[in-house]
Amino acid sequence: MLSRLSPADxxxxxxxxxxxxxxxxxYRRFGLDREALEDAVRLPLPRPVLYDAWLxxxxxxLDRWSSALASAxxxxxxSPAVPPKDRRPLVVTVHDAAFKLFPDVYPRRGRRxxxxxxxxxxxxxxxxxxxxxASADEIVALTAISEEQIRVVxxxxxxxxxxxxxxxxxxxxYSLTGRPYVLWVGSLEPRKGVGTLIAAFARLxxxxxxxxxxxxxxxxxxxxxxxxxxxxxxEALGDRLRILGTVDEDALRALYAAAVLFAFPSLHEGFGxxxxxxxxxxxxxxxxxxxxxxEVAGAAARFVPAGDxxxxxxxxxxxxxxxxxxxxxxxxxxxxxxxxxxxQTIVNTRAVYHEALGxx
Numbered sequence: 001m002l003s004r005l006s007p008a009d010x011x012x013x014x015x016x017x018x019x020x021x022x023x024x025x026x027y028r029r030f031g032l033d034r035e036a037l038e039d040a041v042r043l044p045l046p047r048p049v050l051y052d053a054w055l056x057x058x059x060x061x062l063d064r065w066s067s068a069l070a071s072a073x074x075x076x077x078x079s080p081a082v083p084p085k086d087r088r089p090l091v092v093t094v095h096d097a098a099f100k101l102f103p104d105v106y107p108r109r110g111r112r113x114x115x116x117x118x119x120x121x122x123x124x125x126x127x128x129x130x131x132x133x134a135s136a137d138e139i140v141a142l143t144a145i146s147e148e149q150i151r152v153v154x155x156x157x158x159x160x161x162x163x164x165x166x167x168x169x170x171x172x173x174y175s176l177t178g179r180p181y182v183l184w185v186g187s188l189e190p191r192k193g194v195g196t197l198i199a200a201f202a203r204l205x206x207x208x209x210x211x212x213x214x215x216x217x218x219x220x221x222x223x224x225x226x227x228x229x230x231x232x233x234x235e236a237l238g239d240r241l242r243i244l245g246t247v248d249e250d251a252l253r254a255l256y257a258a259a260v261l262f263a264f265p266s267l268h269e270g271f272g273x274x275x276x277x278x279x280x281x282x283x284x285x286x287x288x289x290x291x292x293x294x295e296v297a298g299a300a301a302r303f304v305p306a307g308d309x310x311x312x313x314x315x316x317x318x319x320x321x322x323x324x325x326x327x328x329x330x331x332x333x334x335x336x337x338x339x340x341x342x343x344q345t346i347v348n349t350r351a352v353y354h355e356a357l358g359x360x
Contacts, residue, residue: 016047055081061086062086080113082121091125091128098268102268119143127356130270131153131155132152132296135292138270155276156340162258176242182261185219185277195233198215200316218246218252261286285329286302286319287303
C-alpha cells in the first residue's frame, strides 16, 4: 500500500535492522522504487529485539530515533508490532484474532508476539484498522480492543488480468499444459484447512464420476505446516497433487486464470484476499462458509461448511461436472471483485488518518 499512498502523501517507511540487500529485495518484490528506499528509516535494532523492547518495555520512542520520524504527523503500525505512544496519533492494523481462536497453530514466540502486540494496540492506538466487519466483531469479542477504536477498511485487489501468453508460459513452466486443475493459494498451516481439500480430492478419486483434475497448491510452508496434510491422502492422489511453493505475481495471476476452480477451505479468515484474486481472473470460487468470506464474496461464490470433508467432496464433484454453474460463478465473481479497489482502500485509510489528526 505504501507505493499507492505516494506521492499524494509524504510517507516515511521505517523498519527493523536488516541487511541492505534484504531491504532492496523486499522493495523490489513490492514494486517500490529507489527513491522510496532512500527516504526509509532503518532502525538500529534487529526485529526480535526491537519488538520485545516496544511491546514489553514501551521504549524507545520513534521520535527519538531520527529527525525524519520526529517530523511525522501520524504513526501507522501495519501489524501488532506496535511502537510506543508519543505525542502523535497512532494507528495500528490488526487483521484478525486467530491467535486467540487457534493458539495451537502458532509457535510459542509468535503467539506471545500477537498477544502483547494486540494488548499494546488496545492501550496505545487511537484507531485500529481491520479488514472486515467480521474481523472487527471477533477482535472486539476476544481482545481488549474496543469497538470505539475499530475502523473497517477492506483490502483491494490488483485488477491486472493474466494474458493468454502469460497463461501459456506459466502452464508450460509448471508442466500443467493440458491438465485441468483446481487451485488453492495460501500458507500451509492447519487453520487454512488444506487438509480438508486434499482429503476431499482423495475421496473424489474413488467416488467421483470420472477422474478428477489435478490439485495445485501455491504458497509458503507456513509456521506449523507438518500437520496440515495427511500422508495417506497425499499418497492417494499421487501425481494429481502438485505443490508449487511460492511463485511470482505474474505466475500467480496466470495460475488463477487457468484454473477450472479455486477452492478455499479455510477454518478461519479475517478477510480472504485470495478469493478476490481468483474472482478478478474470472475463476469460479468454492470456499468455506465463514463470516469474513460471506462478507467479501457475497453471492458470487459457492459456500461449504468449514472442515466438513463429506460436504467438500460433494461440492467439488458437483461443480467440476457442471461447467455452466462454474461459468455463472465466474461472471458473478468478476463483477463482485471489481468493487474492491486499492484506490478505495487508500481513501478509507486517509480518512482514518484525518479522523485521528482531528481527534488529536
